[in-house]
Amino acid sequence: MSPTDADAVIIGAGVIGASIGYELSRRGWRTLNVDALPAAGYGSTSSSSAIVRFSYSTYTGVAMAWEGMHYWADWAGHLGADDERGLARFVQNGMVLLKEPGGHHERCVPLFDQVGIPYEDWDAAELARQLPTFDTGSFGPPTTADNDAFWADAQRQLDGGIWTPDAGYVNDPQLAAHNLQRAAEACGARFRFSTSVTAIERRQGRVSGVQLSDGSVVDTRVVVNVAGPHSGAINALAGLAGSMRIGTRALRHEVHHVPAPANTTADRTTQVADGDTGIYLRPEVGGTLVVGSLDPACDTQQEWVEDPDNFNRAVTATGFERQVLRAARRLPDLAVPNRPLGLAALYDVADDWIPVYDRTDLHGFYVAIGTSGNQFKNAGVAGHCMAELIGAVEGGQDHDAEPVVVTGRYTGLPVDLGVFRRNRVVHADSSFSVHG
């Protein structure tokens, strides 16, 4: 057997690509992850806020996130291998989803009940008691700081909050991808870095190999596109541009860092999803707060990016002001720094903000794409699901006609992969945002 032969080539070694490499290799597949960047998790994974929450809009979305959390809670057990750099840590500090009339919690809470996710339903008084440093007034619907309404006093209090104690975040998303790489390698998987896939070869209607930037060709019968914001470009290489009903596009997003007000230690958590102002917050090591966007409708100027290798990676004063001033409404003691700090990165957004985990019309070519700024948390379970899907389809199952349903390793919950098919009708239930 030539050293370049592999049972599956996985394009990308982000947290999901590395997870798929691990899950296939632990099933006995000879896998090769190829990544254009120098190490695992250097793509959009490295910029992830890495929040693990359950507030999705569909049963399968909630069930998958709940199952996915258990991988992080059992990270060392899941990996079964050491990493000389140490293991990423799951900080299980809980999360509050703020309640406003017509808010996202109205969709999520019935799904939490169905799936069996523990939560506490706090009324306005309990919310104020649990988050004493927060202004729990209602400022919504979200607006921008150039609008007078932005500065208006709250007319009423928020309705309360939904507290999920099992939520949290992963302290080092890049390290998590590296951990998965090491776990995969312990099962015989191989990784090649600083190498791009430049062509997808096909023979008799199915994938037969990939061409690499060094001119070599790797023969394989299975290729998995896990290229994050480059997903559309890789599909085009495979001759699949426009072949799926659900498309993917790169969207630039900024995440900002501000010093947490010293008094926030009095709060039960600073991990908050705030649909009333349109932001999310989470603590960061070293007393910093991470401020991200929930893509409120008032932020009309979304920055779609044509070329994912060429976008502004610096945070802008405009973006910083937009998000951090919203955070300051919620946290009156927040000191807004003069200089914008944070990061800019790309989401790989699917038309309905729900990922595409599927086979394609080209036999042997699979996709785990369209992760829409919300699938870090599902890296473990997505790897398991993709490995089950690939195994089933390569074993003869017609997933288009008879969708593969995966049983959660930890929870036993069914994950119907039909929900993530490439040719689905756009999910009307989706929130079309990172809430989703």
Ligand SMILES: Cc1cc2nc3c(=O)[nH]c(=O)nc-3n(C[C@H](O)[C@H](O)[C@H](O)COP(=O)(O)OP(=O)(O)OC[C@H]3O[C@@H](n4cnc5c(N)ncnc54)[C@H](O)[C@@H]3O)c2cc1C
């Ligand atoms: C700012 C931000 C905040 C986020 N916050 C959260 C959050 O709080 N919670 C959550 O669950 N999710 C979050 N996400 C989403 C999550 O981080 C992503 O869904 C996840 O990291 C995607 O992993 P991936 O492996 O699919 O892709 P990536 O990490 O993007 O990896 C893709 C890899 O493919 C490689 N590649 C591309 N083209 C080629 C080629 N031709 N040849 C070889 N390699 C190639 C790239 O170099 C890259 O390393 C966030 C994302 C961003 C950007």
